[in-house]
Every structure is written in C-alpha cells, then in structure tokens.
Amino acid sequence: MDDTKKAWKLINGGIAAPKGFYAVGVQAEIKYKDKFDVALIFSDVQAQAAGVYTRNIVKAHPLYLTQRHLKNGLARAIVVNSGNANACVGEFGDQTAQAMAEVAGTFLAIPPEDVLVASTGVIGVKMPIDRVLNGIRVASSLLLNHVVKGIRGQKEEADQAAHQAALAIMTTDTMVKEYAYELPCSQGGVIRLGAIAKGSGMIHPNMGTMLGFITTDAFLSSEELQQILREAVDESFNMVTVDGDTSTNDMVLLMANGASGITLNGADRANFVQMVNSMCIELAKDIARDGEGASKLMEVSVSEAKTKEDARKIARSICGSSLVKAALFGEDANWGRILTAAGYSGAGFDPNKVDVYLGDLMVAQGGKGIDFSEDKAKTILELKEVKISLNLHDGKEKATAWGCDLTHEYVTINGSYRT
Incomplete structure (x- = not known):
C-alpha cells in the first residue's frame, strides 16, 4: 500500500498500536488444536465506541448482546472467538455470550456491560463453553501482564501479542488482516489508528461473514464515531463481495480512548476521517483478495x-x-x-x-x-x-x-x- 501522499504513515503494532490499547490471542482448542481462536482487545481507560452490524434478520447471539452493551456508547474491551458462530442455538447462545462478557469483565476488573462480544465460525452448533471461558481467562492474564509491561515502558512483546489476536479471529482466511497508522497533528503530537479484520467467504454487501475491530487514541464522542464508522463502512465493507452471502455475525466496532490527549478538529479531523476510510478500504480489499479459493x-x-x-x-x-x-x-x-x-x-x-x-x-x-x-x-x-x-x-x-x-x-x- 502506498502511503507516500497521505497525511498519515503505516506503522507496526496492529490493533494495539494506539496508546492505551492492548490485545492478545490464545489457543483454546474451540475447533482445532494449535490454532489461535480467542482474542481479547482492551483499553486501559474508558473508551467511546460505535458499531455497525449485519442487515441479515437472522443474527448471532453475541451481536444482540453487543448492541445492548453499546447503547451508552462506552466500552473497555472486546472478546472474540473463532471456530463457532454462537448463532441459532437458542437460549444457550444468549447465556454463552453473556458468560463470555462476564468472565472477561471479572478478570479485567471492569463491568461486563463494558465488554463487547463477537464470534465467528459454524452456525447452529453449540459453543464448547468451558474451553472458550478458559481461553478468556488465559487471555485476560496475558493481557494484564502486557498492561503492566506497558506502564513500565516495556511494550516489546505487544506487536506479537496483537498479531496473535489477529490470528485468533480467522476462520478460512489464508492471510492476516491488520494495519496501524500514525497521523501527526497540527497542534503537536500524533494520533494512532489500529485495526484487525477477518473475512474470506460468505461475504456480500450489507456485510458478510466478516469482523472488523478498530482502535484509536484520539478523542471523539460516540456519536461522532458512529457517523465516521457508518460512512467508512459504506465505502468499504459494504462494497465488497465474494459469494453473494451475507452472514449472521458481521460487525465492525470502533473504540476511541482519547489517550493521546488530542481532540480532533479542523484539518486534523478531516485527515482522521480519511485515514479511517483508507484503513477500512484496505481491509475490505484484503477480504476480497483472500476470498475462498480466489486467485485474483x-x-x-x-x-x-x-x-x-x-x-x-x-x-x-x-x-x-x-x-x-x-x-x-x-x-x-x-x-x-x-x-x-x-x-x-x-x-x-x-x-x-x-x-x-x-x-x-x-x-x-x-x-x-x-x-x-x-x-x-x-x-x-x-x-x-x-x-x-x-x-x-x-x-x-x-x-x-x-x-x-x-x-x-x-x-x-x-x-x-x-x-
């Protein structure tokens, strides 16, 4: 990707590149051994948040939970699993999604209402909940260790941990989809934007089996984030198709924790909006490029x-x-x-x-x-x-x-x- 004419530049760090964000991925053996399949994304301060979801009227259980938790526009963490969609399994699915939020909240010492939940995988199969919850416990422990290291200025392992979070949300994907950008601001300082996504098949406009998670250390209100995210999704994820199928689990979430200390306005805000659009387009192109069986x-x-x-x-x-x-x-x-x-x-x-x-x-x-x-x-x-x-x-x-x-x-x- 050519960033030479952009106001921002490509950097390392993925979803955890913005200040105050951490991410890890672990192997919980939900469907396969030796595959990362539980991811945890965390902000060490309260974040404004927004979400865009599938328009399929058949929706997965974690999607309903996340919509409820986001009504106040606030979040601290996102917990994601691959290997099982937790969709169309009745009351058990609702209980599973709730348990995922509660366990993550308990170990991260935050209210479960501040935890957003996402799943991807096979529809109509009950989640192996014991394995998932154990994976969340392990992920929480690892993540808190990274938070301590970050406070001490020791974030040397953060890039690899964030990369493993990107691996953990993949299903039939053959390539990791992650980016991080840095935008110098006219008022001094920089803001960062990080993202991971998954998607390969069952992809169609109005979103298809894809998940996207975006973080920034800029300060914006949840209302601003919602408008920026909706416009970016319309130009990117809603303009990609692999096979004509729109899934039950699709969502894109955007969190802004303000840890940079920078409130965007004027040209800086305009550049930020363009940066979000550009990142979503790159992720959408990666999803199309990685279409199941695709060669072009x-x-x-x-x-x-x-x-x-x-x-x-x-x-x-x-x-x-x-x-x-x-x-x-x-x-x-x-x-x-x-x-x-x-x-x-x-x-x-x-x-x-x-x-x-x-x-x-x-x-x-x-x-x-x-x-x-x-x-x-x-x-x-x-x-x-x-x-x-x-x-x-x-x-x-x-x-x-x-x-x-x-x-x-x-x-x-x-x-x-x-x-």
Missing part, C-alpha cells in the same frame, strides 16, 4: 453516474456476478457479462452511452463491441489484481467495489466447511 482480486470502478447509489449498485452487481467472476478466473475478456451485470443491478443508466475497460484497454464503447487486442486483454486478465471500469457518461458520481474470481477451490472449501 477484482476492482470495479464506475464513473460519471447520475447518483452515488447508481454507481454503487452497478459496481457491486458486477463484482457479484458469477459469470463475470468465472470469466475472470478463465481469463476471458467477456465484456458482455460486465455490461449485463450492470443492466440488472437496479441502477438507472443509458446502456448506449457506456464505455467498458479492462485495465486501460477499452473493450466496448457506447454500449457496443469494438476491435481490441485479445493478447493485451489476456495479459491484463493474467494479473493478480484486475481492474474493470465503466464510464456511464450520465453524471458526476462514482463508486468502487471489490470482489474476486470464482474458482474450483471455492466449491471444495464450502462443500465440507461444517464437517
């Missing part, structure tokens, strides 16, 4: 649309088309599938004005095919990251979505996911 990242940009929503609908529709995704896998410059997917997106546009590009190669103009180099098209489609763009010549709005190709491996992975 697809980026679809739509320009000169009449409305922002029209541009978004078209970009998402193309990314979600099984035929477009299959053509991408087969490296077939079948631009007709691209225009067709735009046509059924529900967006309003004149197909007789549309230009279609693969990379910088125009393959259709004014909604009609033109002569183009098949060899050049093949070279573009052989890339690991393929850009598709449409100019609608109908307005001033634009949008970008991300997806991946559809491979044989996707079927292999999802044909035996539960067993």
Whole structure:
C-alpha cells in the first residue's frame, strides 16, 4: 500500500498500536488444536465506541448482546472467538455470550456491560463453553501482564501479542488482516489508528461473514464515531463481495480512548476521517483478495453516474456476478457479462452511452463491441489484481467495489466447511 501522499504513515503494532490499547490471542482448542481462536482487545481507560452490524434478520447471539452493551456508547474491551458462530442455538447462545462478557469483565476488573462480544465460525452448533471461558481467562492474564509491561515502558512483546489476536479471529482466511497508522497533528503530537479484520467467504454487501475491530487514541464522542464508522463502512465493507452471502455475525466496532490527549478538529479531523476510510478500504480489499479459493482480486470502478447509489449498485452487481467472476478466473475478456451485470443491478443508466475497460484497454464503447487486442486483454486478465471500469457518461458520481474470481477451490472449501 502506498502511503507516500497521505497525511498519515503505516506503522507496526496492529490493533494495539494506539496508546492505551492492548490485545492478545490464545489457543483454546474451540475447533482445532494449535490454532489461535480467542482474542481479547482492551483499553486501559474508558473508551467511546460505535458499531455497525449485519442487515441479515437472522443474527448471532453475541451481536444482540453487543448492541445492548453499546447503547451508552462506552466500552473497555472486546472478546472474540473463532471456530463457532454462537448463532441459532437458542437460549444457550444468549447465556454463552453473556458468560463470555462476564468472565472477561471479572478478570479485567471492569463491568461486563463494558465488554463487547463477537464470534465467528459454524452456525447452529453449540459453543464448547468451558474451553472458550478458559481461553478468556488465559487471555485476560496475558493481557494484564502486557498492561503492566506497558506502564513500565516495556511494550516489546505487544506487536506479537496483537498479531496473535489477529490470528485468533480467522476462520478460512489464508492471510492476516491488520494495519496501524500514525497521523501527526497540527497542534503537536500524533494520533494512532489500529485495526484487525477477518473475512474470506460468505461475504456480500450489507456485510458478510466478516469482523472488523478498530482502535484509536484520539478523542471523539460516540456519536461522532458512529457517523465516521457508518460512512467508512459504506465505502468499504459494504462494497465488497465474494459469494453473494451475507452472514449472521458481521460487525465492525470502533473504540476511541482519547489517550493521546488530542481532540480532533479542523484539518486534523478531516485527515482522521480519511485515514479511517483508507484503513477500512484496505481491509475490505484484503477480504476480497483472500476470498475462498480466489486467485485474483477484482476492482470495479464506475464513473460519471447520475447518483452515488447508481454507481454503487452497478459496481457491486458486477463484482457479484458469477459469470463475470468465472470469466475472470478463465481469463476471458467477456465484456458482455460486465455490461449485463450492470443492466440488472437496479441502477438507472443509458446502456448506449457506456464505455467498458479492462485495465486501460477499452473493450466496448457506447454500449457496443469494438476491435481490441485479445493478447493485451489476456495479459491484463493474467494479473493478480484486475481492474474493470465503466464510464456511464450520465453524471458526476462514482463508486468502487471489490470482489474476486470464482474458482474450483471455492466449491471444495464450502462443500465440507461444517464437517
């Protein structure tokens, strides 16, 4: 990622890079041995917090608990497990989510209402609660040890611990998704932003089986955080699709503890908003790039649309088309599938004005095919990251979505996911 023209820079530390935040991951053997599967994220002071959740009406038990705990806009910790979704298991699921918050709260000496809970994994299977709670106890002990070391100025192990937290939230992911940025402020000092995410399959706009956790040491109110997060999610996680499925557990949480001592305003605040947007977009692209069985990242940009929503609908529709995704896998410059997917997106546009590009190669103009180099098209489609763009010549709005190709491996992975 190129940060050379940004107001911020990329740094180490992941989710624990902001001042006053700590994170750990442990192996609780929820589903597999030797896999990190319980993560704990903690602020050593009270933090303002905000959340965005799946729009699926079937929701996991921890999601309901987190929504209740976030009504006051405050949080101190997030506890997450992979290997089991804790979804669709009745009263036991509610009790499990509550127990996770209570155990974390007890060991961290904070109210359970200040603990947010998330889970990811198989739906409809009861959580092995004893293993999970033991994992939370171990994670809490490790985390408090890091807090003590941090107070003494000894945070040399913090980066590795935060990395293990990123590992712990993964399911079918093949790559860790974590970032940290640092933003110098005009008033002096710096603010930091850290994040981890997971997502690989069951991904679709309105969020799909993905979790995202973001921390900052800037001071912002929960109301400000909610607005910033919602806008960032709309430009990132709600513009990524892998397979057309939206899950039960999806959530993105943002915590701001103010430990930097900096209250954002003016240009600093504007840079912070852009920094959050950029981080969410990078995480969304990583999710698409890591799509189950994927071999290519697809980026679809739509320009000169009449409305922002029209541009978004078209970009998402193309990314979600099984035929477009299959053509991408087969490296077939079948631009007709691209225009067709735009046509059924529900967006309003004149197909007789549309230009279609693969990379910088125009393959259709004014909604009609033109002569183009098949060899050049093949070279573009052989890339690991393929850009598709449409100019609608109908307005001033634009949008970008991300997806991946559809491979044989996707079927292999999802044909035996539960067993």
